[in-house]
Amino acid sequence: MVWVEQKNSHINPDLIVRDEEVFHRRTGLGFYDPQLVEKLRKFGIQRGNRNIWLPSETLELASKAAGGKSVLVVGELGAGKSALMYGLRTLYREDGNPYAYVDGHFTMTPEPKVRSAMRWADRFQAELFWDSLDYIIGGSRKIRKMPRGEFLVRSHTIVHRLLEHMDQGNAVIGTSHSEKWVDTFGDPDLMSDGWKELLGSMEIHQVRGTFEAPEEFIQFYVSAGLSEEAASYMATLKTNPRLEDALDPHRYSPELHQVISAITDAIPRYRVAKLLALDPRDDSKLTRVALESLVSGTLSEDEFLKRLIEFIVAKNEETEIKMGESPDRIHREKNQEFLHHFKQFLGKSN
16 A cells, blocks of 8 residues: 555554544545554554544435445535544444545645555445545635646546546545535636536535434533533523523514524534534633533523624634635624624623
8 A cells, every 4th residue: 555654663654543544644645444453553553532423414424325325425614524524434434344535635645646545445345535525626726735737637637537436336425515615716627527527426415514413412512521511501502592582583673684594503503513612712712611601600691692692603704704705894784783782682681
């Protein structure tokens, strides 16, 4: 295997082993081979914690993959595409099924090395997982990280090799951002012919990215280090009477109803939960600390809800910016108007 070497009986330092999955940190290529597991254990590498953040949707996706289908998991930034991909690979490791893995963000990886991962999957009849498959057609310099001419050649070759891979009866499970993201950041010369044929060869799975039972919410937050009480509070937040009252559309002008809808839609989603529980940035830490302060009794529920909803509004705006849709002045003003009335209501109704 071209991207796994041993030197002086030690694992190549460019390799990272994550819960028995081998990953090359310079190329973005990885694999899981059950026959290698015993060899890895000689180096003291043990099985890690295996968390599946979106279990219901992951099992649904696994059912599609088990039927030999090639599937493209599509969703907005932070919607849970990578969480589903990681959960699916976790299930494969649980069952001892080999797979190759390509992290599409590594657009500088030479095409021959990428092909080596596909050849390995061919040889061992292994699944091929490809995170951020749409980076193959990226038009932004930030995405392609190489001269456009070189990138076009690389991308065309990889796309046609993937089509050959699937024509031979092999399945590919990939992820892609939303159609809007692709239209904004994709290269027009790469979005025709081969790419369209590739999309036509894959079943589209639109990410829901929601915790579909309170138990899934609780599992996620507890795994992220929050207390059981804090996790239980967040699991029932959408039906929290105090929040429902404060978000009642009848309290606001019709112009603000779209803002309210975006907030209520975001509350049960993985995207917000991930930011609140796992994002290391200070604004996230403050909200997480506020949640623990709430359950310990040192912060009022109204004050926590003010901070949380302000956090969600800010994250919704951030997502729009990253999607190439910078919120206009009117949209930002509506967000601020809503927050003003929301906080005012909570302040008056203590």
